[in-house]
Amino acid sequence: MSHVTPEGRRARRQLTTQIKDGLRDLHNQLSALNRQVGGRLAIKDTDLDCLDLVNRNGPLSPSALARQAGLHPATMTGVLDRLEKAGWIARERDPADRRAVTVRALPDRGGELYRLFAGMNSEMDSICAGYDERQLELLAGFLRRTADAGQAASRDLATGD
Template identity: 30%
Template structure:
């Protein structure tokens, strides 16, 4: 099978790759701006986002797995968040040897207030899409999330380049 190098699909892939790179870079910079606004580290903001998206508190090991950090780095992240009053460590009722990390609702509300302020612009962006388009975007985001975690595991399993 002969593949044309300038087919419409190839051009779309190229455009999507470029826009994906721009979007990811913009999100990293946006996350930095949110963190700066709150006086937090960008990783702390993302950890709070992940913690509040989960139905139950997490262990430091689970936070490490979700963020791709080592358990030592995840422990230091939780220490920072605990000093800031954003999380508490509490014993696991099911297994008293484990400690769970739970967000502090009143303190996390400070972060949520920033998102609430920014949400109308994101809502307007989404309002420009049909329900079917929103389903495609949601599916893509879910699949991109899973792929990102698989790619992180892959990168961590390989030796670092010189």
């Protein structure tokens, strides 16, 4: 094992701090973007987050969606009521179990979201074009592990650990 100098440890701590600060900055900027999109569509931030989860992972049961969003089931009921009334989602009976309900996004509204996020998606394509495949794999893995860490931390807070 090689010896790491105090300067090397300090440089590593500084880089790690820059990454954490960058992730916080990214969170704040994406939150601001989501508020702008939500404002244009008259959707609350939490509702937009849940709509994104349904679009990406649906159809989902309301309880699975609540778990993924980190929301109380009673809160989820209000979110789904608002999204359904505005024509973003549909709640349907599960054909396998008529007592169960699934939530799915309505495809005819997806274009509105796509148009509002088009600028950011275009910018992301440009940024990613500057990286080779190996670098993109590294970044994708880092982001996946970071999201998993956030999910675990959220779950620990929710369970009181």
